Amino acid sequence: MPILAVAFAIYILGIAFILYLRPALMFKPGGSWKEFGIGRGETHTVLPFWLFAIFWAFMSYGVALVILSQFANMANSSLPSAPVQQQPMYQPGMPQISQLQPMAPPPAQNQPQIVPPSSHHPNYLKPVSSMIGLQQNVPGYYVLANNTQNGNPQYIYYGANPPSVSRY
Numbered sequence: 001m002p003i004l005a006v007a008f009a010i011y012i013l014g015i016a017f018i019l020y021l022r023p024a025l026m027f028k029p030g031g032s033w034k035e036f037g038i039g040r041g042e043t044h045t046v047l048p049f050w051l052f053a054i055f056w057a058f059m060s061y062g063v064a065l066v067i068l069s070q071f072a073n074m075a076n077s078s079l080p081s082a083p084v085q086q087q088p089m090y091q092p093g094m095p096q097i098s099q100l101q102p103m104a105p106p107p108a109q110n111q112p113q114i115v116p117p118s119s120h121h122p123n124y125l126k127p128v129s130s131m132i133g134l135q136q137n138v139p140g141y142y143v144l145a146n147n148t149q150n151g152n153p154q155y156i157y158y159g160a161n162p163p164s165v166s167r168y
Contacts, residue, residue, distance in 0.1 A: 002068065003064050003065060003068055004064075006064040006067060006068060007060045007061040007063075007064035007065075008060075010060035010063055010064055011057055011060040014056050014059075014060060015056065018052065018056075025045055026045060026049045026052060028042070028043060033048060033049050033050075034048055034049075035048065140157055140158055140159020141157075141158055142155045142156065142157055143155065143156045143158060144156075
């Protein structure tokens with residue numbers, strides 16, 4: 001809705017400016033509008049006022065989009081960016097998942113933790129599983145192990161408890 005309001009304001013300002021100037025390309029010396037036509041003398045023009053009004057409507061919408069996208073970019077650049085976490089999804093036929101000893105040491109306890117925006121507003125973002133009554137998502141991630149068994153890749157789960165897959 002703000003795009004249309006800005007576009008309408010730009011459109012009205014442009015039309016008012018043209019009506020105030022009354023350029024010779026669109027208006028006769030007495031101030032009346034020229035008709036559309038080519039080669040018929042001074043009373044006709046290639047760009048009559050009504051054609052300019054149509055073109056200006058499209059142009060004002062485009063200018064409004066550019067202006068508002070610049071404001072959105074400035075607003076987004078001032079916000080701190082949160083890290084994107086990808087959760088693996090269960091797919092039928094996925095290789096077996098085993099829990100092995102972690103290859104890397106766990107992170108130090110004295111490091112600052114990044115708090116996701118959803119923790120500030122608990123009702124803002126909810127996983128779909130909680131909305132339909134399924135088990136909550138478990139924090140953690142899978143890593144592809146260097147060793148493979150029988151040519152099948154093996155995944156290691158890093159986290160407190162590996163998620164369980166239940167059949168319906």
